[in-house]
Amino acid sequence: MAEFLDSLFSIFFIETLMNGLLLGGILALLSVGLNLIFGVIDVVWICYAEIIMVGMYLIFYLNNDLGIHIIPSMIAGILFSGLVGWLTHKLVIAKLIDAAPINQLIATGGLLFFFQGAAMIVFGIEFRNMGVSLGSLAVNEDIYLSWTRLISFAISGLIVVALYLFLSRSYLGAAIRAISQDKEIMSLMGVDTKKLYLLTSAIGGALAGLGGCLLVLQYDVHPFIGLSFGPITFIICVMGGLGNMVGGFIAAFIFSELITIGGYFAEIEWGYVLAFVFFIIMMFVRPEGLFARKS
């Protein structure tokens, strides 16, 4: 017991909490895009993390193989992922917009394997690393925080705030909020719902690309990287109440803290076990999500 208390008040535990916070920032950014698409179009993109993977590969390819500077490579990655999001809606979802939800789900699940397969054909299954190291920030002599993670956290925070302002202040943002509340009458407002869906899909894809920019600095790229983030992203959205951006945002931090705290007391794999057990229990207690709206 004394040992447990010691570990709880140790400086390393504080470092763990901070790392959880930093991980939460990225997970929040990833979940925001998926949530946006679900909130507006009412379709869950199972392949969302694979669009992140596509973005990561493009950035890696442009920067590593073609020697283009990292910043333009990242911008290209974001734009390309936006295009992939746009195409995903245009070529697949738009054809299934009135189909049963299970058909849409299976179609986006199929896209997951399509993206994985395409990545394998083009890039092989090797793990590729950008080899970017920005070093660490020494908070004091015991606590070190990775600069990559700090920057990622800051960018995630900025994007989430920017998205919030966009949704609450602009005409387009108002339409995106409105369409999830009453789709049919949008045409009476002069809103072309098909166009709005495409735009939302492009924004969602671009957000995945942005997530790719941040992940490519910390993780190896490989065709299955999406599997490391896709299920977590989806679960965070469900935990926060699907389509509820604020809920997803908070859930991202709960989830990331559970992972890092679990990892602190045992192995990091146990951290994931702890987080997923929490999720499963929560599905029994509050199946509609922690922050679901009462309807």
Add this chain to the structure above:
Amino acid sequence: MLNVSGLNAGYGSFQALFNISIKVNAGEAVAVIGPNGAGKTTLMRAISGLMPVKSGNIDMEGTEVTKTPPHDIVKLGIAHVPEHRRLFPRMSVEDNLRMGSYAPQFRANFNKRLEFVYSLFPRMQERRNQLAGTMSGGEQQMCAIGRALMSDPKILLMDEPSAGLAPVIVQQVFDLIKKIKNEGLTVLIVEQNVKQVLKVVDRAYIIEAGSLKMGGTSSELLGSSEVQKAYLGM
């Protein structure tokens, strides 16, 4: 201004409207009355593009409405206050009104129109930051009418604005319609409340089982024994 001729419309194989022809002149207030399920709402929805038309024409000042994409119809000057109000419940009153002036050509006039709507409904200004879904039925109706007025329409379609409201509020809604008419706006209104609506409008059409039964000025209809028996309970 609005000229509907030989309109046939319905859902799938079910036909709800048979060869309907009605006309609304500029500055007029016209009502469409008839029993439940007669096709009144279908007519409104066909005009504003919410449901497809099988055959017939809808002419708005020379533009064929049936060939206009639904989201462009509001730009022709046709604004629709839908049945059951259909506000965005989890958005503020002002955001609901903002949606009414969504089309790019309406945005520049947003502040002017907002001022106009607030002068018409001072209550909406008081409630501007309240979520629309949390207001009373009468207030929601004001908001729905206000939202339609944001696009500075030439003709306002109103579908059962008094439905589901307390009697004292119903009276207020009809006073409002009078006020809107006096602003010079052209109005096409669907109502079950026949007695009240005939006091407000200039002319009315009666639709039964999807077909046009009769039409005339309000005083003609109020004096018709058929209307008195079927709709006024006399």
